[in-house]
Amino acid sequence: MRQRRFLGHGVGLRRDHFERILSAPTGVDWFEAISENFMVPGGRPLDILRRVRRDYPVVLHGVSLSVGSTDPIDEGYLARLRELIADIEPAWVTDHLCWTGVSGVNSHDLLPMPYTEEALDHVVRRVTQIQERLARRIALENPSSYLTWTASTISEWDFLAAVAQRADCGIMLDVNNVFVSASNHGFDPHAYIDAIPTDRVWQFHLAGHSDHGTHLLDTHDHPVRDEVWELYRRAVRRFGTIPTLVEWDGNIPEWDRLEAESARAREVMRDALAG
Amino acid sequence: MPSPDDLRNSQILFKELITAPEGVTPGASLLCAQGRLHTTDLSFLVRGDARLDAAGRLDIYAGMYFYRLRDALAEDYPRVVAVTGGANFHNLITDFLLVHPSGTWSLRFVGEPLAGFIAMHPLGREFPYLADLARLEWARIEAFDDEDAAPIARQRIAGLTQDRIASLRLGLIPACRLLSLAHAVAPVWLTLTTSGEAPPAGGHDSEAAVGSSAFEEIPPTRVTPPAREPSFIRVWRHGFKVYHRPVRADENACLVLLRDTGATLPEIGDLLLEHAAGEDEATQRMAALFELWIAEGLLRELPEGSIIRP
Numbered sequence: 001m002r003q004r005r006f007l008g009h010g011v012g013l014r015r016d017h018f019e020r021i022l023s024a025p026t027g028v029d030w031f032e033a034i035s036e037n038f039m040v041p042g043g044r045p046l047d048i049l050r051r052v053r054r055d056y057p058v059v060l061h062g063v064s065l066s067v068g069s070t071d072p073i074d075e076g077y078l079a080r081l082r083e084l085i086a087d088i089e090p091a092w093v094t095d096h097l098c099w100t101g102v103s104g105v106n107s108h109d110l111l112p113m114p115y116t117e118e119a120l121d122h123v124v125r126r127v128t129q130i131q132e133r134l135a136r137r138i139a140l141e142n143p144s145s146y147l148t149w150t151a152s153t154i155s156e157w158d159f160l161a162a163v164a165q166r167a168d169c170g171i172m173l174d175v176n177n178v179f180v181s182a183s184n185h186g187f188d189p190h191a192y193i194d195a196i197p198t199d200r201v202w203q204f205h206l207a208g209h210s211d212h213g214t215h216l217l218d219t220h221d222h223p224v225r226d227e228v229w230e231l232y233r234r235a236v237r238r239f240g241t242i243p244t245l246v247e248w249d250g251n252i253p254e255w256d257r258l259e260a261e262s263a264r265a266r267e268v269m270r271d272a273l274a275g
Numbered sequence: 276m277p278s279p280d281d282l283r284n285s286q287i288l289f290k291e292l293i294t295a296p297e298g299v300t301p302g303a304s305l306l307c308a309q310g311r312l313h314t315t316d317l318s319f320l321v322r323g324d325a326r327l328d329a330a331g332r333l334d335i336y337a338g339m340y341f342y343r344l345r346d347a348l349a350e351d352y353p354r355v356v357a358v359t360g361g362a363n364f365h366n367l368i369t370d371f372l373l374v375h376p377s378g379t380w381s382l383r384f385v386g387e388p389l390a391g392f393i394a395m396h397p398l399g400r401e402f403p404y405l406a407d408l409a410r411l412e413w414a415r416i417e418a419f420d421d422e423d424a425a426p427i428a429r430q431r432i433a434g435l436t437q438d439r440i441a442s443l444r445l446g447l448i449p450a451c452r453l454l455s456l457a458h459a460v461a462p463v464w465l466t467l468t469t470s471g472e473a474p475p476a477g478g479h480d481s482e483a484a485v486g487s488s489a490f491e492e493i494p495p496t497r498v499t500p501p502a503r504e505p506s507f508i509r510v511w512r513h514g515f516k517v518y519h520r521p522v523r524a525d526e527n528a529c530l531v532l533l534r535d536t537g538a539t540l541p542e543i544g545d546l547l548l549e550h551a552a553g554e555d556e557a558t559q560r561m562a563a564l565f566e567l568w569i570a571e572g573l574l575r576e577l578p579e580g581s582i583i584r585p
Contacts, residue, residue, distance in 0.1 A: 034480050034481060036380060036381040036382075036383070036480040037381075037383075037480050039381065040383065040420035041420060041421055041422040041423075041449070042420060042421060042422045042423035042449075042450070043419050043420035043421065043423070043450070043512065043515060044419070044420075044515035045420060046420070047423075047515065063480050063481070064380040064381065064480070069286065070282055070283035070286055074380060076380075077380045099286060101290065101377075102283070102286040102287055102289075102290050103287055103290065104378050105290060105294065105376040105377065105378060106376075106377045106378060106379060106380060107290065107293065107294070107336075107340045107377075108340075108343050108344065108347075108377060108382055108385075108480070109336060109339050109340055109343060111286075111289065111336065114282065114285060116282070118281065118282050119282050122282055146332055146335040146336065147321045147322070147329075147332035147333065147335070147336070148321065148322045148332075149285070149320070149321060149322070150318065150319060150320055150321060150322050150329075151285065186324075214326045214327050214331070215326065215327065215335065217335075220481070249481040
């Protein structure tokens with residue numbers, strides 16, 4: 001599978017920055033929008049997204065596809081997502097390797113999968129069905145996780161790679177999540193990066209996290225940590241010029257600070273490729 | 276009995292544990308007491324380690340489940356939070372989620388049943404107007420991202436003959452909500468100016484983890500309780516800004532007609548006549564309301580012979 005086109009360095013589209021983004025050119029190349037926040041009939045957010053799309057590539061990033069749930073696929077959700085895709089014409093569509101609820105209850109959280117053969121078959125089947133319904137491939141992100149199922153028999157990276165190969169989907173590799181999960185579960189983040197097939201990665205995520213003593217939490221409310229920049233360098237050296245997005249969802253800084261974080265990602269990528 | 280032997284049972288058990296209102300360990304005890312779990316040692320489900328045992332690992336997800344929903348609902352209902360204070364709102368949402376766990380794919384829709392729930396909750400008895408205040412806050416959220424529609428413009432009216440104006444079939448724009456309340460809560464809404472009053476432009480959903488406790492320290496705001504009296508409020512969006520305005524019974528009746536079936540101006544006039552002392556008063560009232568509705572962007576022109584939503 002060929003990698004997707006290089007969009008450059010982007011940031012998440014958040015309401016705090018709507019006015020700034022629309023008022024003048026920015027130093028970022030593209031935006032990522034949380035799909036669910038724009039799956040509404042009308043109003044200002046949708047209008048803003050359409051206006052942003054006129055000037056920038058946009059990636060739609062969902063949090064509710066729930067590819068790992070054992071509940072039936074939510075056809076209503078897919079229909080709304082299809083409408084948004086037709087409206088916005090995103091560069092591509094991503095969501096997470098997780099489940100968000102079961103028995104009709106949505107936790108609104110990215111819950112970890114047990115990494116078993118049964119779960120692998122299930123996710124591959126679901127992703128295949130979803131891609132057929134959407135008439136396009138999607139990319140799945142590795143979420144941060146805070147526990148390991150006792151039943152797990154496969155490593156997360158092997159599970160993710162197998163899903164991508166068997167369902168013929170992309171990988172949206174969140175470098176911060178690799179670091180957070182590695183710390184929480186005691187595995188080597190380099191081994192994770194090195195095990196992901198190079199031809200499947202469509203996009204990188206970078207973000208900050210918080211240290212809660214017993215575990216790291218993927219809070220997106222800090223600058224990217226030095227250890228994550230280091231891991232990003234390794235990822236760039238392995239995967240090449242992959243579109244990279246900085247996420248910042250809590251304690252959202254002024255636009256200039258966010259733009260500077262994206263610019264740093266650009267520099268790190270350039271240095272990693274030069275070195 | 277849920278067991279971890281297959282994916283679905285594992286997910287159901289996981290969900291039950293992280294949504295248990297008292298936390299994972301009490302939740303496991305309850306499942307054991309109900310005969311739905313064979314042990315409270317959750318290491319058969321989740322691996323523990325030197326840093327956190329299995330229940331501690333699950334507690335991370337339990338905390339994120341509740342706080343994410345509570346914070347989203349607090350953003351939707353800032354004035355309800357102001358009246359109740361953070362601790363009461365926290366407990367309200369704990370009770371609410373037991374009855375109305377989220378069944379929707381977006382946090383945007385989770386709060387829809389909250390006003391009705393408040394009406395039946397002890398806090399609704401302590402603050403009898405609280406459910407109506409919640410209805411107003413929710414109607415503003417609905418109007419915020421409801422379907423776009425161009426309201427009929429003054430210039431369009433100006434270019435028509437009187438006969439043509441009289442034959443126009445008019446309806447309400449979709450982003451308009453009509454509230455029939457038991458308390459006059461509009462002054463309370465005005466009094467409670469909070470930092471969170473803006474609707475969630477851009478939405479609540481994100482993939483970031485959450486967790487906070489300072490919320491519970493928000494003190495209740497002392498409010499003069501509004502009178503218990505029938506009250507009508509219209510909520511609408513003009514451009515991208517949401518407004519609301521208390522209206523009299525005659526205007527509300529007209530707006531209901533416009534919303535439900537659409538109406539011509541003569542039909543509106545007939546309705547106003549039922550509320551007025553005479554024809555002159557009804558005519559003057561219609562002229563004033565029509566002018567106001569046009570100025571505030573409430574009306575849209577319906578195709579001739581069209582039937583709008585029942």
